Amino acid sequence: YADFLEAFTTQHSQYEIEYVFLPRKRLDAAVMQGKADAFALNSTVFVAEDLRDEFHFSETLWNTNDQLITPTNNQHLCNNTLELFGKRIGVYSGNGYAKFDQLFAQETIYDIRVTSPKQLFKLILSGRIDAMIENEEAFSYHVKHLGYHSSSFHICSEPVYSFELKMQLNKDRNDLLQKFNRFILQSRQNGFLDFLKKSYTKLP
Secondary structure: OHHHHHHHHHHOOOOOOOOOOOOHHHHHHHHHOOOOOEEEEEOHHHOOHHHHHHEEEOOOOEEEEEEEEEEHHHHHHHOOHHHHOOOEEEEEOOOOOOHHHHHHHOOOOEEEEEOOHHHHHHHHHOOOOOEEEEEHHHHHHHHHHOOOOHHHEEEOOOOOEEEEEEEEEEOOOHHHHHHHHHHHHHHHHOOHHHHHHHHHHOOO
């Protein structure tokens, strides 16, 4: 997704990318208050229903999944949710995790919160967590750039949840919304979106 944004800002140099790692609620507030023009990696499913009308959302870039991922020797944890009871699952601070949120709150499954992919991968490979939840494209990217190999991990076949990836914008930024939507359409027609998705889902 960063490559897509960089291609967009190359074509539209009046916009700048700022990389931050913050909980979604804080990013919602920053966009709503005009401190940021847009939040570049989101979906309507992660925005509270009563707040959705406070934002614009771009056209869908692509559909994606968040997956439960285990070390190769823990594949049995994918069999059913009962296998996860009492286990430690690595997740990102500030994110929601659908059906797992209630299990975390009840401490049926223990959520170990981290603030970076580097922390998450270190925890799972050191055995300090039993599994982790990661986006499928982000997982492929992190495996490559953190110097790991896909043979160390097993991706469970059933997604934790699926969602449409979009840009979330301040309601006053119609100009940015129109330009971004045109760039999505152009990138879909010329194959750039497909090229990026295939590049990031090809595991080493």
